[in-house]
Amino acid sequence: MKRPANAAHLSTENPRPFKTTRTLNLTEYFSDAQFEVPWLEIPEVVKDSREDADDEPGWIIGTVSMMWPNVRDPKIMIQDSLEKQLEIKLTKSSAKLLDLGFKDTIKISLQHAQVESRRGASSSSKLPFLLSFPGNITVMYVLKHGNSDLDGTVIDTLKREDQLQEDWYGTPAPLSVNGDMDVDLKVLRSQAASPASGPTRALSDAPSSPLDGSFPTSPVPKLSRTNCLTSPSTPAPITPSPNEASQVREASSPLPPRPERVADGVFLSETIPPDFHEEDRRPTSKRAEDAQPNVKGRQPLNGTDLNQKPNGVESTRHPEAKKEKKKKSKKSRYKEGNQKPASPAPPPPPQRNPALDMEPGLKTPMSIYPDLASVRVGWHSVIGVVVTDFQPQVGKGGNPFVTLELVDPSNISDRPLKVTCFTNKHDIFLPPARKNHIVLVRGIKVSEWRGNLNGAVYADRMKWVAFDPSTGRFYHAELGGISKSDADLGPNFDPFYMPVDAEIDYFVKLGQWWRAYTEDDQRPVVVCQPSTPREHKLIGEMDSNQFFDATVEIVRNDHNRDVQQYCLLISDYSPHPQLHSAGYMGQYAIQCLTDRLPKEDLAAMDAGTYWSVKNVRLKYGRIGTLECDFYDVKLKQLSEESASVNARLAELLKRKQDYLTMCPHEDPSKTPDSGLAIVSALKEHGCYDIIAELAYSCNDVDKCTDLYVTDYSRNPTPSFIPDRVYKKISDRPIFVIGVFGDRHIVRDLDPDSTYLFKDVKVVRNEFGKIKGKINYADKNIIKVSKRSNQESVISALKALEQRKDRLYASQPIPTMGNDTSSSLRHRHVDQETTTGGIRAVRASGKCPNKFRIRARIVDYHPFELFDFSAQRCKKCKKEISIKLRACVDCDDVSRSLSEWYFRFFLRLKDENGDHLVISVCDEAKDFLGGLNPSDLRADAASLKTLTDRLKKICKPVIDYHDGVEEQPGLESPLLDICIKSWPITVEEVPKRAYAVTGCEIVV
Template identity: 25%
Template sequence: MKRAGDELERDSKRQKRDYRSLDSTAIFQDSTQEKNSSELLEWVPNEPGFISGTIAMRWRLASGNYRVKIQMFSTVHGEQQLEAVFSGNCAGELHRREVEFKLNSELLLSLDGAVKEKASGSKTTLPIVLKYADGVALQLKAPKQASSCLIDTWFRETPSEPPAEEPPQATPTPAPGDWFATPKANRLPVFAIPKSELMAVDEELSPSPPEKPASGRSIAPRKSAEQPQPDKPLNNIGNSSPIPTSQSSSRLARMVPSASADVFHPPKASAPKENPQKHRDVVAPALPKAARATTTSTSTSKLPNNHASTSKLPETTSAAAKPSAPRSPSGPDTAKESEPILNKKQRKYKKKQEKRKALKADQASVPAASTSTPSVPAYAKPPLVKPPSVHMERIPTANPTSIPSPQGPAPSSSSFRTPPADPVHIPAPQPPTPSSSVANPPSAVKPRLKVPWPCIALSEVKGGTHGWSTNSVIGVVTSYTSPTRTGKGDWTCCLHIVDPSNCDETFIPTRYEGLTINCFTPSYPQWLPTVAVGDIVILHQLRAKTGNDFMDVVVNGYGDKLKWAVYDHQKGEISHGDLGDAPQSARLGADGYGHQFSPFYHATAADSDYCSTLHEWWQGVSKKRREAMGTVHQIGAGPSLSHGPKRKHKLASESQPGEYIDCTVRVIHGYQTDGPYRLYCTDATRLDGARPYQISECPRSLVEFLFQIDMWDGANEVGLTMRPGEHYRLRNVLVKGGRDGYVEGKMSEAKIRKLDAEGEDAADAELKALISRLQPHDDADADVDDEVPLKLIAQMNEREFSNCVVELLHKDESQRAIYVSDYSSHPKIPVINDVWAHGLDRCVLKIMLFDQQVGKMKDFVVGQYYRIMDLRLRMNDKRELGSTLAGQESLICPLNPKSSSLEEWKQGLIERKNTLKSKNQTESFQQTAPRPIEISSPKNRRNLSTIKEVLESTKCPATFFVRARVVDFFPFHLREAFIRKCTKCNSPIPGNRLACHGCNDVEKKYVGVVCMLRLLIDDGEDRMKVSVSGKVPVLNGIEPTLLLDDPEAARHFSKHMRPLLNNLEAVHEGIVTNELVEPSTDTMITLIIDNWKGKGEELVYGLRDFEL
């Protein structure tokens, strides 16, 4: 007969490992094994191959590991980078050989022994890391070197002397008439197979050992076996055969009949082997060739068809699953030795397998055990059967018979039975029963295609380890917002998308599914994704980070990185919406000199195929959800079992905070905020506790009857379609108190119905009542006086909303702030030290503007009178009051000339302004009027100049001697004369910061303290301002320091400047305490003044020194 040795001798997996014993670098000669970036992403461990590139960066870590960044290049994918880490034995061997990874060196890196792990990727970085722990083969060629260096840490020279152990016995040559060739045994897998129901009887179902050969030798014990080589762990796996340990016995236990009557126990069973040495993975030691030949009878190797059993094992009965007292043939430590040593990855795999089996056992309908013929479950594939003898008969499966049921209890640990004389008969597997198919219906259709690279599933979007990570996704749009402006002036919109990885396909959607993405662009709203509900959108270069609660993920798409495209399922192509006047691409940067950028992504064929499949999946999910929604409505139509109070239709005046109501309203105005859609409506009744509104779109007679409703989620989408003047029925509206104390409404469900007063809803009683209540307001005069309560700024309290009439004094568009006054003084408002605010100490209020208020700033006119609504004073860290205005409402409006009440407030403001102006003129005259003083002559006779001559002189730089006196100084408090200043950008540092934020001065290298004192001098005819700063003689003996933090230095500086300022510091303090202190600026002194050119070629004057 024909010998079957050729087929059995070939073992492909063995051949892949054999090259390590020779030279692992031989793979570099085969160019077909080279992997590019896309092939590397799909590469799986143990698959041969190598990569090529150059070293772009390298690190030698403190732990002794090596870390390099490899730059790969291909004409298809361009330049891509990835990282490789060498640790453990691999790093130790590289260090021993003094391997140096130089920059720009050419590198050929074998993938053998590599472990691929996920990492955060980017546009030019692959999202994987290759880690080598056991060994590596590579080729290095440093720059400007002709030859390359081959490194193979797997290769070891074999020892000259064989190990001191019994030489292995040669495999016996088969007889000429024996056609059977002993096959090779399968290698023991690295991972441990989880236990099943049949593995509870492992100790009693141990396979019988093979018969002893003629020499009388049995399987060599572990001590005489060839020990594994620690430096070649994977090579040991590839060249080893299974040993009959308890682990292999557990696998064989699933391959023998479970009936106790058919179990055969040999009189002398060999003891299970100890667990192999743990070296990063579980390693099976190699056996001598004779041992390998004798152990093949207990393995699951490839056998000839006429000797391999093709039958399946039926489900074991309860009697067979319960063993008797466990048997320990090799001593009390057998159970401990049988536990395999698993690494972290193997333990994880074992748990996953156990969960998977438990899930199948719960879902499948397993028939009850029978004493005659146990049936095979439809969900499980029965295990293979291994009879206890070496030679097995082939059982025909045409007419199978059943195994006899077990008789009596399981055998004890010391009892043995002889093998049955008849061959084992096993029934063929039965097809799945119809009941099992009905009990487990298939889930919704999933897309058959994988997510195209570099996109990932939505469930895999994670925040970066130390900040933001870059991701690309494809999903179905379930909700979106219209483009709006942010506080910084950028355009923004919000998308909520789902895909099969984070979507419950059989139930109504919840707030936890999907992913919310915020998109931004600086210039054109058309550059934001133009989508509709149900569209498939492709988003590239998103930035993600972990939220503050360490659970949610914040995902943003920024204007200089985000690229998007929308799949049109009707045309089957990718589109980017209507651009309008927006360009296809533009240069970034405020000056338009940045790099060219386009936010539109050009999809590939793989993207289009995946989008098409995703659309089909979403259609199936939508259909299921509509059916589920319909079922809910049908149940709700029946008799209600709830005995609680039902929600009633109420007017706004009848509602109370904390209750849900149904109402019929007319839409007045609405707009989309960064969160909800804000709707202003009315039912012509006054809501108690509502905010006093001032909206230009609202008739004045209805201002007091406005009802604000914030619409979220499903109500948000409907709110975008609601137009002013239309009537709606709103259901399930929550009346609640806002954070500011005013009452408002909130909706989350799309329970909104438009009413037609002239059509089918003409007979609606609630609608007819609403129209009748609104009729008087529709006929009223549009010029009704406003009756909003007003206050003076001096009467306002902190954190209280108030309305006032003011005059606009100044606006600063760079700070987005306006300065107003009603000429009433508040003791906690800071003093504004500017020329336009002279004489208005603590009468000028600074208001910061945000949101829509910033856009209206250009329409404000200095000197115009305005009415400000909802103004609230707040205390800052300096214990000074300020205010802010934000939102989309018109909070600053010019005064209505037809309003009599506002006209009265305007006249009162003008009277206070004139009174304060006349008072300031009187005080100024008293302080600056010439007095009969004795003018002392200067000690040094120099050419003196007047202030007029100094200001008219064009000579620069120049020095002047002026006879004058100091009449005022700035800042208001002398202790604030020294400030922090950045020496790099020459800009002052705000008081609430310790370093320059613009220069990113974290280490405070450029922080300096300078004097910023300003003096107002008078020579009896003219006045001018001079500065006191820098290293000048007038500041000799003064150390630059912050006087606010050093009271002793502040007292010293005040004493040093007293000859120059006289009692002006006491005059300023008296103004704060409302005490009148007469200034004593009688004596003229000689001031030495220098000039120089400042910004804009303007002359700047500074005080160098003075003489009494």
């Protein structure tokens, strides 16, 4: 036989020191490293052992990773330190006797093993063969998971069967003190003292298996000291072996006196022998016939006298019990009656409940439930005991939620794990937060919050089941007629989880542990530690998504009645580096939009008032700017006189004084009472709200968009206007406002429309001219009209119109030639020219309508002419991306549903200088002289035709877009053009759209 590599050092004189395990104690055999077989050499070793039956093949070691005990052919899967897996097949009887468990580390003898090829899918972690034990198997527990008392125990299924059938001197199991067998020792003594009433049942007639289902644990049988057997006298002569004779002699030796037992297993008046529950430990014999496994003693049946031998022979033990008691005199009885009873001996210390030693955590084939102390940041499923009652509440978004505080043996001395569960609609879909109940929750996201780990689970991932230890049943919520589909997660999803057997067993064990823990007088008190209190901080020191308390001053309070929202500008006079320097007070003030504060608090939040704000945080708004969140704050107004007793308010006033010393021009007390100003009154270092028309917008530098606005009033220090922009503003007085960070908002502004520009900070640029700076464009640029419900806005608009009329009355209306171009003709020859031009078109109360105006093309969109055509689906009319070439929604695999169409826009400017944007989409083919739409990026001929025809009506604009000219020089020809209007809705706001109609470029 080929030996393992680690056995090569054996002596050559005796190459086989041990023939079989029958000549060797099994414990010594399994502890000998020379017999360990590497897993890859198992087939060869087993094959050689069959050829030489006397040779011992050796043993293997592994950890049980999977088990199939209840199938027709039971089997287990063991794993080595290299995570290689080996499948082992057993018989049903062997599987029951071994009683293996998950995570048990065992050694298996290869004696009687057979190697078979493994079926199923191949895997790099599984060996290509398996071991089968059709007969007996010998196993040693190296590390019994959950029961360290069995470590080192050897189980031989064949020896166990032989021992139970041959050894009639089997030792009965010791009596249990804790009530496993409730036997009164006084009754047993009385039975031993009285004559036997009849032949008792011999121990050899007892069942062949022990009552407690135990198995032999060592090669030498052990006898309990409670066994009182003598050698038989009546049966036929039996010649016992030397080992059996020594066992009988020791069993016949007298034992120490038994303790008296009273109710509930408490012993009094006598001392319990220290070895009362111990078994005899005899030295292991080296002879083969003595190398037999121990057999645990059988429990005596009810009515069996321990002082009787089989065949009815009485035991000579306790001979004094047979003596008749002498009759006591009256004097003796009188003295005994008057004597005080002796004080009982103190009871022994209470024994520790085994349930307290429960090992937390569970691993099933489908899930892993870690002990709560080992939970880290990530996704987990947990099982724990609820230690605090908690009623469901409603969150900020209107969704119900509940908080669970869970413990298990691992975190009982630490803080409980806090898990918050959210659902969409009904709180019955939430797990119950009932004290002393056990809850399983799956799909928890654990994150760190204020130095502690907290879990959160949401409706789309949550699965739960609860267990009541008092009834021993798991349960879900009673829906009360509500359908499971009302969870808003589809008809086939609900948050209720059905546990498997392993999880239910864990519920029971956890409930027993919690019951034992709550009944233990020495247990530590479970303290649910509150969250770390919020700290009072300065706004300039905080990052986003951190809650804190602050003391602030209300700098401004603006109410936007259109959306019923309040815009607060607050400051604690600490600069925040992530705030932009533009705007009022720059980095020293931060904005807050809110519509949830109480009305009485909002009414009292005037500029210059001081407030204590709790539970505030910083966040990034939808445009990426930093702002304050006042969602669930607690407010308290402070008076300036209380600074003598309020240290935080005193510090705020000191910081404010330092700021005003550094920036005296931004003293809030010096701002005018009127909220609106005109351009002619603007001064450097001021911050104003103005109403003006948007004349032009362009991107001059990176991260800044310049708006050229006018309210038709001239400032003594006018803004700097580039030459390329000067021609576009028609000699109107212009004020330049630079917008930072919100350029996507500025691109959607309509020229010649009137806007309210808020918090415009006036500064000087590098040319010595004044210029405005504005931040938060989406909040501080608001379109206004005469239909506004604010009187100040209406009066400002009337004043703007009066200044505009005076300006145009004092100078001629700019004209660019009165002759219209003949390059464009229209079919509506009977349509009269609209008096007033574009301004009359906008002011028309009839919609839809048609108009005929005289105007020039000053710009077009898209910027490049080859983008004037686009692709769309004929079926759903959706635009198709140029990268796809086909409609994905309609599954247009053959590209038969795609078509090209013209889509571009023109900006018109009339003789009065008013602008209007019109679309050229529906009638684009007729407008371009019958040109068919196509892919202009690929069709160079069509692109050239389009360019030549458009140059007839807007050649200067095309040259400017193509880079031929740095700025438009010559104006485009004046066109007699017809347009139409129709109503549309944009973001629930009614608007009008304009398009060209009935016009055609003359080819």
